[in-house]
Amino acid sequence: MKFQGDRFRVANSAGANQNGEDLACLTLIAQGDRAAFERLYRRYYDRLFRFVLRVTGRMNIAEDVINDTMLVIWRKAGEYRAAAQASTWIFGIAYRKALKALSRESRVTDVCDEIPDIEAPPPETLDREGLHAAIRQAVMQLPPEHRAVVDLTFFFNRSYEEAAQILDCPVGTVKSRMFHARAKLRPLLTQLLGD
Amino acid sequence: MTTASRNEVLELLPWYENGTLNDAENEAARVLLSTDLDANRQARELRVLRAALADEPILATNMQVNLRRLNARIDPPPSRRRPWFAPFALAAAALMVVATGIGLFFAGERAGRFHTLTAPAELPPVPADAVLYRVDVAAGVDAAQLAALAGVPGARVLQGPSERGVALLAVPGADAESVLARLHADPRLRFVTAVAR
Numbered sequence: 001m002k003f004q005g006d007r008f009r010v011a012n013s014a015g016a017n018q019n020g021e022d023l024a025c026l027t028l029i030a031q032g033d034r035a036a037f038e039r040l041y042r043r044y045y046d047r048l049f050r051f052v053l054r055v056t057g058r059m060n061i062a063e064d065v066i067n068d069t070m071l072v073i074w075r076k077a078g079e080y081r082a083a084a085q086a087s088t089w090i091f092g093i094a095y096r097k098a099l100k101a102l103s104r105e106s107r108v109t110d111v112c113d114e115i116p117d118i119e120a121p122p123p124e125t126l127d128r129e130g131l132h133a134a135i136r137q138a139v140m141q142l143p144p145e146h147r148a149v150v151d152l153t154f155f156f157n158r159s160y161e162e163a164a165q166i167l168d169c170p171v172g173t174v175k176s177r178m179f180h181a182r183a184k185l186r187p188l189l190t191q192l193l194g195d
Numbered sequence: 196m197t198t199a200s201r202n203e204v205l206e207l208l209p210w211y212e213n214g215t216l217n218d219a220e221n222e223a224a225r226v227l228l229s230t231d232l233d234a235n236r237q238a239r240e241l242r243v244l245r246a247a248l249a250d251e252p253i254l255a256t257n258m259q260v261n262l263r264r265l266n267a268r269i270d271p272p273p274s275r276r277r278p279w280f281a282p283f284a285l286a287a288a289a290l291m292v293v294a295t296g297i298g299l300f301f302a303g304e305r306a307g308r309f310h311t312l313t314a315p316a317e318l319p320p321v322p323a324d325a326v327l328y329r330v331d332v333a334a335g336v337d338a339a340q341l342a343a344l345a346g347v348p349g350a351r352v353l354q355g356p357s358e359r360g361v362a363l364l365a366v367p368g369a370d371a372e373s374v375l376a377r378l379h380a381d382p383r384l385r386f387v388t389a390v391a392r
């Protein structure tokens with residue numbers, strides 16, 4: 001079975017509206033409109049903060065990465081081409097900036113096998129909140145590239161094609177990263193679910 | 196469904212759970228889930244994972260402060276910017292300094308040599324046997340009086356007296372000793388010394 005055919009999906013109306021507003025903002029920003037820039041900044045700040053924090057795992061880096069990202073948008077809004085959604089372009093910039101910031105801090109762990117096995121707390125001691133917190137903690141022990149795929153998929157509801165565009169890698173790499181992330185999380189999830 | 200195609204569909208389960216698969220992929224996942232227990236278990240794990248991530252508390256961050264920092268990066272303080280003509284002004288100033296230096300150098304050349312009491316300007320011709328005395332006379336003594344003070348016919352004032360009373364006196368060599376004694380004895384002369392020629 002192959003799924004390499006037409007990947008076009010019709011965006012829902014909320015998503016289309018948001019993309020329309022983003023495009024309008026980017027057009028104005030390209031003309032030097034600071035009010036439009038601040039509007040876009042406010043719209044994206046929380047989302048980018050969440051995403052960058054997930055990728056870097058570092059609160060002190062996140063704010064700088066967001067500003068580095070938005071500075072690129074301010075300077076290069078005119079270069080944006082609507083081949084991808086505006087949010088995909090913006091998240092892509094944020095991802096690259098986040099990895100660069102991490103590498104500056106020399107704390108990137110690139111290979112999944114270098115991550116120690118994730119130990120689960122006893123399931124009987126956890127309520128729902130505790131269970132979710134344990135899972136989130138386990139996700140944070142994955143490599144940044146894998147965390148990004150997991151977060152884009154499960155928090156930002158991105159398709160694998162959009163994730164590939166954001167992470168600037170082939171679709172196969174996105175699926176592979178998701179496969180490895182799931183494999184790493186499976187013992188914990190299985191144990192927590194009591195299977 | 197072959198093992199290979201089953202694995203392909205299992206790979207797609209995360210995106211089945213977030214609802215972003217296309218129709219064909221969605222249908223394939225639905226069919227697999229209707230018959231495959233292990234696929235159902237994996238889907239359940241993914242739902243828990245998704246719920247855990249969605250359930251994450253929203254972090255409070257100070258967006259306004261961060262935006263101000265970014266605005267400062269976009270608009271650096273104007274005082275730090277050099278005006279466009281700054282390099283030209285700097286070059287002009289340097290040129291003026293050099294030109295002034297060159298001008299002063301050549302102006303000094305035109306003014307001639309610098310003279311001191313021990314290196315006086317050129318003197319009028321004097322007899323070869325004449326002796327020169329540098330004298331410091333009291334205020335009010337002029338050249339004629341000074342020549343008279345020497346008390347010998349050949350004595351001649353070559354320079355001065357200046358405003359400060361300095362003068363150069365030439366006397367015949369034969370009378371040099373007697374003139375020197377006479378000058379030392381006169382109270383109107385404060386200082387007398389022979390000058391090399």
